[in-house]
Amino acid sequence: MTNTEAILASARKTILSESESIAALSQYLDNDFASSVQSIYNCKGRLVITGIGKSALIAAKIVATLNSTGTPTLFLHAAEAIHGDLGMVQPGDVVICISKSGNSPEIKVLVPLLKRGGNILIGMTANKNSFLGKESDYVLHAYVEQEADPINLAPTNSTTAQLVLGDALAICLMEMRNFTSQDFAKYHPGGALGKKLLLRVGDMLDGTHRPIVAPTAGIKDVIMEISEKRLGVTAVIDNEKLIGIITDGDIRRMLNDRDSIAGVTAADVMTRNPKTITTASMVKDALNTMENHAITQLVVADDGEYKGILHLHDILKEGIV
Incomplete structure (x- = not known):
């Protein structure tokens, strides 16, 4: 076996080992899991998640997932x-303690202190008969047959199982809260994701460079307007109402079909009833419209009142795609 083959074989073995461990988790779900979700949902305080070692790293990720999906978590x-940090746990908080063995020295010290405060304690452990398992009000059974590494010591399958149980908790709570994409957007205002969920057409529309021609405008004027505004299109406006558009493609086709452009007006060339979108629409919806109709720009209009042109390049510059 070559070096490359050996490396790929090892990687596949690890991935299969972890996937099998995750698949087996579903059989360990019981009433304790449901009671844990219900306790967190009904909690008047906050959810606090704690752990030690690699379990602490998993705890931090689960905290991030829960915070972003509507469950305030520390x-x-x-x-x-x-x-000293135990002071962040207040009466009414629910605590999840994560430990594979459930018998770590720090856990044995911490658990009685948490119980003394009267907080609901949820233990996430591979060993239900451990100190943590026995002291917890509810147990999330993160059991795995073995780790993925050859010596069965490095936290691999076990930490993946913890992570998956945390995701399962988060999704259950999302569904119970009827958490929507609008709710999700409130917690993700930055970056491409935030823009995709929050940005409206009116937020990025440049109203100062709106290509406009009258239906009686000559073709030379139309070409000049399209070239000057550099959007590849102009709106045709009559009595302040949108009646059509002309794209640079329309101009090329017109020139191919006619020997002379003398007397040709915008009304002769324009496309009536163009695809439009409102300023209140989401940019992601505008992008979907462009993709569905294989176009690169959309006329923005509110109740027939022309507002401007949204170009695909504007969306790309925002990093939404």
Whole structure:
């Protein structure tokens, strides 16, 4: 076996091992999982998730997922908790403690302190008979047969199982809260994702460079307007109402079909009833319209009142695609 073949074989073995461990998790779901979700949903305080070692790293990721999906959650490192940070846990909070073995020294110190405060304690562990498993009000059974590494020591399958259980919690809570894409957008205002969910056509429309011609305008004037505004299109406006558009493609086709452009007006060339979108529409919807109709620009109009042109390049510059 070559070096490359050996590497790929090892990688495939790891991926299959982890996928099998995840698939087996569903059989360990029980009433404790449902009660845990219900307790978090009914919680009047916050959810606090703690762990030690690799489990702490997984806890931090689960916290991020829950916060972004509508469940206010705090991360508490188990080692720091017993050195002052335990003060962040308040009456009414629900605590999830993550530990594969459930018998780590820090966990054994922390759990009685949490129980003393009267907080609901949810243990996520591979060992239901561990100290954490026995002391918890509910247990999320993150059991795996073995780790993916050859010596069965490095947290691999076990941490993946913890992560997947955390995702399952988050999705259940999202569904119970009827969490929508609009809710999601409130927690993701930045970057391409935020723009895709929040940005409206009116937010990015340049109203100062609106290509406009009258239906009686000559073709030379039409070409000049399209060239000057550099959007590849102009709107045709009559009595302040949109009646059509002319694209540079329309001009080329007209020149191919006619020996002379003398006397030809915008009304003779324009496309009536063009595709339009409102200023209140989401940019993502404008992009979908462009893709569905194989066009690169959309006329923006509110109740027939022309507002401007939205070009595909404008959307690309925003990094939405």
